[in-house]
Amino acid sequence: DTVTTHYVGTIASDGSTFGSSLVRGSPFITEIGVGKLIKGWDEGVLQLTRGARAILKVSPDYAYGARGFPPLIPPNAALEFEVELLEIRPSSKASSESTDSD
Numbered sequence: 001d002t003v004t005t006h007y008v009g010t011i012a013s014d015g016s017t018f019g020s021s022l023v024r025g026s027p028f029i030t031e032i033g034v035g036k037l038i039k040g041w042d043e044g045v046l047q048l049t050r051g052a053r054a055i056l057k058v059s060p061d062y063a064y065g066a067r068g069f070p071p072l073i074p075p076n077a078a079l080e081f082e083v084e085l086l087e088i089r090p091s092s093k094a095s096s097e098s099t100d101s102d
Contacts, residue, residue: 003032003045004087012057012078019072027086038063041081048085056081 004027009019021028033042040058048054058079060066068075 001032001046001091002029002089003085004029005045006084006086008082010080010082011073012080018079031091032088038079040079044081045083045085048083050085050088053082053084056083 006021006027007019008017008022010017017023030036032045035042038058040056040062043062044054044056044058058081060076060078063077063079064073064075066075068077073079
């Protein structure tokens with residue numbers, strides 16, 4: 001699926017912002033659930049419905065782990081994302097799959 005979101009991402013330990021679609025001035029559009037993003041984002045956003053807002057609290061294991069994402073995110077950082085799901089479009093693969101019956 002492709003999702004359109006607004007988000008603000010912060011380091012949980014100090015509240016510093018490392019990314020924001022609001023500051024950038026345009027929504028974040030990406031495929032979800034296919035391993036392109038951190039696991040916490042994939043799993044968290046997949047639970048939302050259109051128009052929903054949530055705070056995703058992501059442990060280091062579901063974020064960037066021991067490697068971090070220098071220089072923005074230090075190693076072993078827990079992250080928080082304030083997310084609003086603006087739109088979700090099913091992938092063409094999912095919408096074209098058929099079900100077989102016996």
